[in-house]
Amino acid sequence: MQTVNSTTVEPKLSPPSEPFLVIEQLTKSYPVAGGEDYVVLDGIDLTVNEGEFVCVIGHSGCGKSTLLDMVSGFRTPTIGEVRLQNKRITQPGPDRMVVFQNYSLLPWMTAFENIYLGIHSVWPDKPKAEKDQIVHDHLALVGLTEAANKKPGQLSGGMKQRVCIARALALRPQVLVLDEPFGALDPITREELQEELLKIWTEHRVTVLMITHDIDEALLLSDRLVMMTNGPAAKIGEVLTIPFPRPRDRTLVMEDPKYYELRNYALDFLYHRFAHDDVG
Numbered sequence: 001m002q003t004v005n006s007t008t009v010e011p012k013l014s015p016p017s018e019p020f021l022v023i024e025q026l027t028k029s030y031p032v033a034g035g036e037d038y039v040v041l042d043g044i045d046l047t048v049n050e051g052e053f054v055c056v057i058g059h060s061g062c063g064k065s066t067l068l069d070m071v072s073g074f075r076t077p078t079i080g081e082v083r084l085q086n087k088r089i090t091q092p093g094p095d096r097m098v099v100f101q102n103y104s105l106l107p108w109m110t111a112f113e114n115i116y117l118g119i120h121s122v123w124p125d126k127p128k129a130e131k132d133q134i135v136h137d138h139l140a141l142v143g144l145t146e147a148a149n150k151k152p153g154q155l156s157g158g159m160k161q162r163v164c165i166a167r168a169l170a171l172r173p174q175v176l177v178l179d180e181p182f183g184a185l186d187p188i189t190r191e192e193l194q195e196e197l198l199k200i201w202t203e204h205r206v207t208v209l210m211i212t213h214d215i216d217e218a219l220l221l222s223d224r225l226v227m228m229t230n231g232p233a234a235k236i237g238e239v240l241t242i243p244f245p246r247p248r249d250r251t252l253v254m255e256d257p258k259y260y261e262l263r264n265y266a267l268d269f270l271y272h273r274f275a276h277d278d279v280g
């Protein structure tokens, strides 16, 4: 793993007392023809600290993507609001970069060009050499220097997802929004990317909001695990604080007796207390 060189902007951490990302009384409903609105999320409150890694887990269809989409600005709340550093979020912006499960790279462009495109659209006036350097640094960050000139069709799923992570981080977002980023990967590649994400986060401390269906992934990566109740009208059921010291090592984490305590607690939440009745 290489680190980003001199072009990296050190994260400016807000004073701890200042709220960073605030989700307040967030409700989202959709109109239903000839009937009552369908309420997906109902009164979600969550404050995320700067530099925190928060995972969101919940059954399929409970509204996890809807929640993160309102942080990204792709959807607007019906009631309530999301604020980043006291500024209400009303639209997408480069301060909140999203990585989706299914790569979303432009297939006719190389890995380099895919990353360059975003940098150029946010900083059109930066000298080209500087933009090139940012791309090279971020390809190196995810171990893809050799693949710079390959197109998505020539890359494995894991490599494509690395490019997506590099592309997102290259814009120096304040919040990295990850919507099940490793969901389509095989277990070995998934573990590799978890390790890489953990290293990148440890070095750069970007604030992360990540959806996962994998409790083990959440326990390895996150500071807090937000567990959603089932929809319709899903809420935050509980938030678990994940106490393992950082930097984390998978083996050490899994050897910690608290690991199984937390894992069982989360499993009980999902499969007993809020068992899914086959929707979505």
Ligand SMILES: Nc1ncnc2c1ncn2[C@@H]1O[C@H](COP(=O)(O)OP(=O)(O)OP(=O)(O)O)[C@@H](O)[C@H]1O
Pocket: 030, 038, 040, 058, 059, 060, 061, 062, 063, 064, 065, 066, 067, 231, 280
């Ligand atoms: N534009 C829309 N109009 C109406 N209903 C919608 C719309 N978008 C999403 N929904 C509904 O909102 C609910 C939550 O969807 P969402 O994708 O946020 O769930 P999720 O928890 O992310 O699911 P998964 O884990 O399967 O990705 C679902 O019942 C979905 O059908």
